[in-house]
Amino acid sequence: MKRYFFPALKLTLVLVLLTAGIYPLFIAGLAKMAPGKGDGVTVKKSGLVVGYANVGQQFTGDEYFQTRPSAVAYNAAGSGGSNKGPSNPDYLQAVKDRIDTFLVHNPGIQRSDIPAELVTASGSGLDPHLSPEGALVQVSRIAKLRGISEQRLRDLVDAHTKGPLAGMFGPATVHVLQLNLALDEIH
Known part of the structure; x- marks a missing residue:
């Protein structure tokens, strides 16, 4: 079980970091360059x-x-x-x-x-x-x-x-x- 659990946990944490952290910050940064500065x-x-x-x-x-x-x-x-x-x-x-x-x-x-x-x-x-x-x-x-x-x-x-x-x-x-x-x- 440990053989599958820890890789799955690592993958989950990496995906959470990417999809809930890095990607939203990237999109917010792009929005600041758009007309209205994202607002x-x-x-x-x-x-x-x-x-x-x-x-x-x-x-x-x-x-x-x-x-x-x-x-x-x-x-x-x-x-x-x-x-x-x-x-x-x-x-x-x-x-x-x-x-x-x-x-x-x-x-x-x-x-x-x-x-x-x-x-x-x-x-x-x-x-x-x-x-x-x-x-x-x-x-x-x-x-x-x-x-x-x-x-x-x-x-x-x-x-x-x-x-x-x-x-x-x-x-x-x-x-x-x-x-x-x-x-x-x-x-």
């Missing part, structure tokens, strides 16, 4: 942190672009989806309620014109991005409330649209927090 990339306004670049947040005023719904109330400590399938009655009711709410706040928009991302939560519940279409469908409401021309708002959305990674990976996106900060700048 997340913050978005600032007038020197104050107003949000994080990779964490969505809720905007309650109709004069702002709304972001995707969140199944976790935009809580980065507990990210996750609702885990309800597309045929779940509770999920279907939540989507229907979101559609009805969107239509109330955006008169003149047809149900078929609402991008799915505005009424369905992302898998993480923290997505800070919309498609350009998700932002553009809200332009009419914001233009009326802020007294800004729709064309100026469309130009603002275009200016904040990032194309696919390397021109081919993923969809074009608009970062909602940065778009709303730019909106406040022009109004």
Whole structure:
């Protein structure tokens, strides 16, 4: 038994040292070289942190672009989806309620014109991005409330649209927090 026990114990201790000590320290060191120095990339306004670049947040005023719904109330400590399938009655009711709410706040928009991302939560519940279409469908409401021309708002959305990674990976996106900060700048 000693013949197998001590080598197994040594191997276990070496692996614990590698996987619970050296590897996490190595990854933490790499993170310190990344943007945000491992603490997340913050978005600032007038020197104050107003949000994080990779964490969505809720905007309650109709004069702002709304972001995707969140199944976790935009809580980065507990990210996750609702885990309800597309045929779940509770999920279907939540989507229907979101559609009805969107239509109330955006008169003149047809149900078929609402991008799915505005009424369905992302898998993480923290997505800070919309498609350009998700932002553009809200332009009419914001233009009326802020007294800004729709064309100026469309130009603002275009200016904040990032194309696919390397021109081919993923969809074009608009970062909602940065778009709303730019909106406040022009109004």
